[in-house]
Amino acid sequence: MDITVTFVGNATTLISAGGLTLLTDPNFLHRGQRAYLGHGLVSKRLEEPALRLRELPPVDAIVLSHMHGDHWDRVAQRGLDHGLPVVTTPHAATRRDGAGACSRR
Template identity: 45%
Template sequence: MKNVRVTHIGGPTALVEAAGWRILTDPTFDPPGRRYSFGWGTSSRKRTGPALRPDELGPVDAVLLTHEHHADNLDDRGRALLPDVPIVVTTRAGARRLGGGARGLRPWAETTLTAPGRPPITVTATPCRHGPPLSRPIAGPVVGFALHWEGQEHGVFWITGDTVLFRGVRQVPRRMVVDTVLLHLGAVRFPSTGPLHYSMTAAEAVQLCTLARPRTIIPVHYEGWEHFTQGRDAVEKAFAAAPDDLGQRLHWLPLRTKPH
């Protein structure tokens, strides 16, 4: 996408610089080594740290938080950053828990980011299901975000959020043209729930991108934690076998993280 810069900080955390805005997704800045509980007998250890510390980010105009109740999307140091950010957008349940004026959205609801001297950005919440059917009461609410601003040439900038492939997420490319997608992957699984997966597999990602046909595909949230079962190799293999030129649209952003 023209005039957009994306810096992958680690996991789901990315700094998106566009139209004069500096937007941070799912802030995770804790060091590696700690084990975190995800509820219902599930847990995972963080294996790698962030590419940047919070004090190395520079000013952040807004945080887009797909969900705040899992530490691989909002950890302690990421949470400490939120009070200094002018705008925080998340789920409705997450906004109630965070307080502080956070904006909560249901899927397909919109909010507008505004600030002096910058064009407004329309943020549309997109559907997510963070696991198999009937998992929402356990996994909790999650949303993705589609960003649109004046001057975009080819379509929205879409952050899928933690989701599996299901009817709701398939509606996104049917409702809007997607130029760039920040694609949450990893095929999350836990020993206590067997073969069930809680985020998109590489095969599901190919299906979704075949439907959406984005010009640029940026994988995130596939590394750095024990509960990811598919990394870069699995994603590259799946996209290499995809029809047409889909694999050529895959762009891996560099990470400067060090293994624990």
């Protein structure tokens, strides 16, 4: 089985194997933009992502390790298909549901 791994930046990786494509921790902010991490902390993007959201191949599911702005940013929240299944923690699923994004548990 062929496996393709594409590092997009930060924690964002595109993994394709066996006809399935997963996107991990989607962060597509541009260089210089800031992501809110919670408790008054922010992170500044130092490099452009290797791919833009519109350049992604069809994605089957998202893996979200935790809910911080550098792992699920406002660009991803607005631009990704809200019908995609999201594999994540119960805490992140609750926070995402409250933000108007759908998730599967």
